[in-house]
Amino acid sequence: MQHNFILADVMKTxxxxxxxxxILSNTFSDQKIDITGQYYDLPQYDLGKYDRRFALxxxxxxxxxxxxxxxxxxxxxxxxxxxxKMGFTFVQSAPxxxxxxxxxxxxxxxxxxxxxxHEWWGDASWWWWFCARKHRGTEFNFDHRxxxxxxxxxxxxxxxxxxxxWYKLREGDLLSKSLITFHGLExxxxxxxxxxxxxxxxxxYPKIGFDQDxxxxxxxxxxxxxxxxxxVTGLFITEKxxxxxxxxxxxxxxxxxxxxxxxxxxxxxxxxxxxxxxYDEEPDHDKRCDMIRSTLEKxxxxxxxxxxxxxxxxxxxxxxxxxxxxxLGEEINRTLRLWFEFAxxxxxxx
Numbered sequence: 001m002q003h004n005f006i007l008a009d010v011m012k013t014x015x016x017x018x019x020x021x022x023i024l025s026n027t028f029s030d031q032k033i034d035i036t037g038q039y040y041d042l043p044q045y046d047l048g049k050y051d052r053r054f055a056l057x058x059x060x061x062x063x064x065x066x067x068x069x070x071x072x073x074x075x076x077x078x079x080x081x082x083x084x085k086m087g088f089t090f091v092q093s094a095p096x097x098x099x100x101x102x103x104x105x106x107x108x109x110x111x112x113x114x115x116x117x118h119e120w121w122g123d124a125s126w127w128w129w130f131c132a133r134k135h136r137g138t139e140f141n142f143d144h145r146x147x148x149x150x151x152x153x154x155x156x157x158x159x160x161x162x163x164x165x166w167y168k169l170r171e172g173d174l175l176s177k178s179l180i181t182f183h184g185l186e187x188x189x190x191x192x193x194x195x196x197x198x199x200x201x202x203x204x205y206p207k208i209g210f211d212q213d214x215x216x217x218x219x220x221x222x223x224x225x226x227x228x229x230x231x232v233t234g235l236f237i238t239e240k241x242x243x244x245x246x247x248x249x250x251x252x253x254x255x256x257x258x259x260x261x262x263x264x265x266x267x268x269x270x271x272x273x274x275x276x277x278x279y280d281e282e283p284d285h286d287k288r289c290d291m292i293r294s295t296l297e298k299x300x301x302x303x304x305x306x307x308x309x310x311x312x313x314x315x316x317x318x319x320x321x322x323x324x325x326x327x328l329g330e331e332i333n334r335t336l337r338l339w340f341e342f343a344x345x346x347x348x349x350x
Contacts, residue, residue, distance in 0.1 A: 004340070005050040006035040007042070007088070010079055013066060014058030019093065022129050026336055027329030033336075039079060047086060052343045055083045056093040057117065089343040090117040095126040098231035118342040124262060125331040127238045128322070131212050135246060136323055142247050143220050144315075147304040151178040151296065152222035152249075154191075154240075156211070158184030161232045165254050165289045169226070174296060179218055191218065212239045219247040223304045226296065229255035232285055235262065246322050248315040250275070250307065252295055257283045267327045269314045274307060275299055 006023060009016035016037030023035055034045065047053060066072055083090070099121050153175065155162050166182060169175055182189040183205055195218045196202045200210055219225070225244040230236060232255055241263070244251040250271055253259050260270045260280040270277055276298055279291035299307075308315075321327050 002031050002051045002340075003049060004031060004033045004052045004054065005045060005047060006033060007039060007053075007055040007083070008035055008037040009093075010039060010055050010057050010083070011072070011076055012037065012039065013063055014060060014093065018130075019056065019095070021133070022095070022126065022332065023336065025129055025325070025329055026332045027326055028333055028336075031336075031340075042086075052340060053086065053088045054091055054339060054343065055088040056091045056120075059092050059094040060096060089339070091339060092117045092119045095120060095122045097121055098236045099234035116346075118339055120335070120339070121236060122238065123235050123335055124237045124266060125328070125335045127212075128242055128266075128328055129332060131239050131242045131246065132323055132325075132328060134212055135214065138214075140214070140247070141216050141220075142249075143216075144248065144308050145305075147221065147223040147308075149178050149222040150300050151175060151180075151224050151226050152218050153178055153180040153226040153228075155180075155182040155189075155228055156184060157230075158182075159230075161254065161285060162228045164286065165228055165292065168289050168293050169296070174293065174300065179222055195221075212243075214243055214246065216247070219244065219249050223250065223307070224296075224299055225249050225251040226292075227251050227253045227255070229253065229259070232256050237262070242322065245318045248319050250311060250315070252277075252292060252299070253280075254289065254292060257281075257285075257288070266331050267321045267324075268318050271311055271314060274311055275302075 008019045008023070020035050020037055023033060026033070034050075036042075036045075080090075099119075153169070155166065162182075162184075166185075179191055179195055180189055181191055190196070190202060190205075193202055195215075197210060197213055197215050199213075200206060227240045227244065229240055230238050234256060236256065237259065241251070241253060241255070241259075245268060252275070256262075258280060260272075260277055264270060276291075276295045279288050279295055282288040282291055
């Protein structure tokens with residue numbers, strides 16, 4: 001048994017309770033973890049008894065304003081120096097954000113280069129844990145017997161990779177019978193009122209706070225979700241994928257190369273026996289977008305009742321896996337093992 005100590009937030013600028021809850025959802029049998037979110041609690045612990053000591057630095061973009069305070073930086077550097085002498089391994093923590101954004105946030109902490117650090121963004125486990133915690137115990141009414149629309153295609157923020165796929169799919173009549181949104185474009189594309197989250201102002205859709213909310217009606221009435229992930233350059237899976245998994249809906253994903261293979265390694269099943277998922281094996285993003293369009297064109301010719309009957313076992317399996325704490329815990333273990341490996345190597349994370 002190895003013993004690990006984690007300081008969940010060096011400067012207490014983030015959401016250390018969420019981070020602590022995530023970490024403690026692991027299923028390790030050979031690792032013990034003690035954790036605090038308060039720097040000033042450290043004297044209460046016998047730090048010398050731990051095999052590893054970690055200190056998480058909150059790297060969210062919201063820290064831009066506080067980072068401009070010189071007193072903050074003085075205290076920040078003082079703590080880093082003290083923790084370094086105490087043998088802590090540092091983790092750059094931005095689980096809410098995609099890899100590139102998390103790396104860009106380094107400019108808010110320009111002096112962090114005084115210590116080596118491991119980069120942690122949401123990878124595959126954070127948003128799975130977050131959504132499962134939010135919706136576990138909720139009584140949903142998902143019903144896939146009748147489909148009024150081909151595709152549910154939801155886009156919020158404007159991003160280059162989303163625009164690339166958006167304009168490819170908007171050619172011709174592929175999306176003529178679909179529910180689509182793109183809040184980041186002008187003019188905005190919005191859902192019909194009866195399909196929007198009933199608890200939000202449709203005319204003033206909030207920028208943050210409701211992305212993980214689920215309303216059954218659009219999932220029930222649309223045959224397939226077209227998911228355009230937040231990032232297509234690195235391992236990052238968000239609620240955009242986890243919501244159709246939770247809903248028992250068939251999906252096609254614009255994500256990083258191999259995202260479907262990653263989902264399968266996590267215990268989920270995809271729909272390769274029923275729809276063309278070869279796009280997942282294409283490393284070139286533009287070509288992958290073309291292949292996604294081809295897959296959707298083929299799907300549009302299918303009998304949806306037959307498709308849903310043939311995929312019932314897969315979809316039910318995915319719903320069970322999504323809420324399975326032990327399977328989720330194994331994915332959290334994978335995240336934490338990367339921290340352990342970095343600490344044991346004692347070198348800068350690649």
